[in-house]
Amino acid sequence: MEIKIVRSGREEVQSYTVDFENVTLLTVLNHIKTKIDPTLTYSHGCRSGVCGSCAVRVNGREVLMCEYKPSEGDLIEPIRNAPVIRDLVVNASFVERFNQTANGWSEKPHEGPVSEEEANRIVTQSDCILCASCYSACPVYAVNPDFIGPFALTRVWRYVNDVREESNGAKIAAVQTNGIWDCTLCGECVPVCPQHIAPKQDITMLRMKSAMMGYSDPNAAAAFGGGLDFGSPMF
Template sequence: MKVSIKRASGFVMYEVDLNDATLLEVLNSIKTEQDSSLAYSSGCRSSVCGSCSMRVNEKEVLACAYKVQDGDVIEPLKNVAVIRDLVVNMDKALETNKRAKTWLQTYNKEAKLTHEDEKTNALQSDCILCGSCYSACPVYSVNEEFLGPFALTGVWKYVSDKREAEPKEKIDTVQTNGVWDCTLCNECTLVCPQGISSKADIEKLRMKSTMAGYIDPSFAQNFGGGLSF
């Protein structure tokens, strides 16, 4: 079985004698038996840490979960700086969580969560920050300041949490380079290993934004800032 891996010098082809192997197993085999200089990231080997995210045939995957096929083309994530081979710097991507304030800011001590309340944002809580959605998002190619899929999903997690006493503050935070900049292309959802739909979360944030008095800037511009009846 042959695979091509993007390295600093270009694509390098490797041949491995493995069947039904994960990409991480293939990479480990190449590094230990053929090329010790190959660099990649891995951690839990159980699809929960997100550190081994990369692209195969132009689609984001977790190396520990993806089963390699003959002829696969392997590359690092997009929209992030490459440190070496398949290792990328996630600092800028993770910074979006800080800018979006994806945490419980003002605690509502009177809030009592039911089992149904816990289910409201249980899926969003499964985000492993692998960066797959960040890599797949086409908006970053034209707007590096975009908050992006996993940060906006994080915002929705707390906007929908009854324990957040001031959800409006979070809605205010995502108006610039946020909910209205998303094209709703759904690429983030298609590559999420946890099955999270950031597109759906962004749509819900748009609804909350409208309820808070905000409007899509492009809509406002096209109609002169308002409508008359």
């Protein structure tokens, strides 16, 4: 089987031939590094689809190396929209910056019983492994580096939808600019999530929650010259 890998610092795609079938891409890359080319650089951790550190793009789609099983002619490259450190390793620390911008954490929760139904509302969003695949697939982030993005926005919805959180005002306010209204709802982030989270749906719910709190799309407001009825929160 031949696979091709985009190498940093080179104006070429490098091909490797390996005699493997029905194994993960991580197994193949480990073989290449130990037996063929020790200069190949990539990142991995848990080898169980939990840590998110081995996210790459294969034939233009984001996958985890420890889960994906390669085929003849696959093209492997680093995820997009993140600075490449070397080969398949990128600096994805920016996702934490957006988490801070969006206030994507618990604030002033109250103690008390939580029903199974209430817990199920946030269980999926709680499973994010910070692999940054959704940012790589996002066409908005590709043109607007200040866009808060899928990971942080779905994380905000996780806390806004948590019955233990006493106040959601600051979180909703934080995602109005470069946030929920900037998303095109294209859905590119949904199929690439290894945890089966649907950021598009979460962003839609945040829009509904924002509308209930008096916010509206500022782009629509600008089209009508702004004003109290277009884009200004009403309390």
